[in-house]
Amino acid sequence: MxxxxxxxxxxxxxxxxxxxxxxxxxxxxxxxxxxxxxxxxxxxxxxxxxxxxxxxxxxxxxxxxxxxxxxxxxxxxxxxxxxxxxxxxxxxxxxxxxxxxxxxxxxxxxxxxxxxxxxxxxxxxxxxxEKKREFRARIRLLEEKVKKRKLSLSDLESDLKKQKATALATETPFDFSDIV
Structure with missing residues (x-):
């Protein structure tokens, strides 16, 4: 009505x-x-x-x-x-x-x-x-894990570069001046 x-x-x-x-x-x-x-x-x-x-x-x-x-x-x-x-x-x-x-x-x-x-x-x-709160908490946790893994990967990449440089140094032959 x-x-x-x-x-x-x-x-x-x-x-x-x-x-x-x-x-x-x-x-x-x-x-x-x-x-x-x-x-x-x-x-x-x-x-x-x-x-x-x-x-x-x-x-x-x-x-x-x-x-x-x-x-x-x-x-x-x-x-x-x-x-x-x-x-x-x-x-x-x-x-x-x-x-x-x-x-x-x-x-x-x-x-x-x-x-x-x-x-x-x-x-x-x-x-x-509540689900949004749970998802946000899970996302934060995953973001922290990704950040840690990126830092770990960065450390591994740095170690790899150092190892390659060291390996390259062992491959170069001696120069005459190095010996004499």
């Missing part, structure tokens, strides 16, 4: 979601359209994301019983923010981000959202982060 409501001049107590700060904030000049999707009011720019969630997981909010519209909107904002956090690359995601994501999924689930699918993604993100 999608309902469009044009947001004109907003009052001081009206709240809108600010995508730049990714937090609910008061706005005095909000020209963005507010759209209702399955009982949640979201910005027009978020409609496709919210509709995609409900299309794939239609019963996601079936146990979500909050009646206060501002709280409902805030919870949806938290869910969207969490999903955007998980869309970051494993390099950008910190363990702190993942721990916060983990507790946020727990909080949203306690509020009534059915988020087994998102729980799996958080777990996958943890695994990716």
């Amino acid at each position: 999608v309902n469009n409501t044009e947001s004109s001049e907003s009052s001081d107590d009206e709240q809108s979601y600010s995508s730049s700060s990714e937090e609910w904030s008061k706005s005095s000049d909000d020209a963005d359209e507010i759209v209702e999707v399955n009982g949640f009011q979201v910005l027009d720019s978020q409609v496709n994301q919210v509709m995609a969630i409900f299309e794939k997981y239609p019963d996601m909010a079936s146990d979500f019983s909050l009646k206060n519209q501002q709280l409902r909107n805030a919870y949806m904002g938290v869910l969207l923010n969490l999903i955007m956090t998980l869309c970051q690359s494993p390099d950008e995601l910190t363990m702190d981000d993942l721990n916060k994501a983990d507790s946020t999924v727990l909080d949203l689930t306690k509020a009534g959202f059915k988020l087994h699918w998102l729980r799996q993604k958080v777990d996958e993100a943890f695994l990716k982060k």
Whole structure:
């Protein structure tokens, strides 16, 4: 269910979601359209994301019983923010981000959202982060081994040059002046 409501001049107590700060904030000049999707009011720019969630997981909010519209909107904002956090690359995601994501999924689930699918993604993100850490450690170890082998090879090449020079010196015949 999608309902469009044009947001004109907003009052001081009206709240809108600010995508730049990714937090609910008061706005005095909000020209963005507010759209209702399955009982949640979201910005027009978020409609496709919210509709995609409900299309794939239609019963996601079936146990979500909050009646206060501002709280409902805030919870949806938290869910969207969490999903955007998980869309970051494993390099950008910190363990702190993942721990916060983990507790946020727990909080949203306690509020009534059915988020087994998102729980799996958080777990996958943890695994990716751990594998990346393991790969980095293994790469560092291999780089150290390569460096040691290169140094060893350099030492062997130096020894080889010395041996060749010594061997070459033994092959040269004596000169008359060397003998007399």
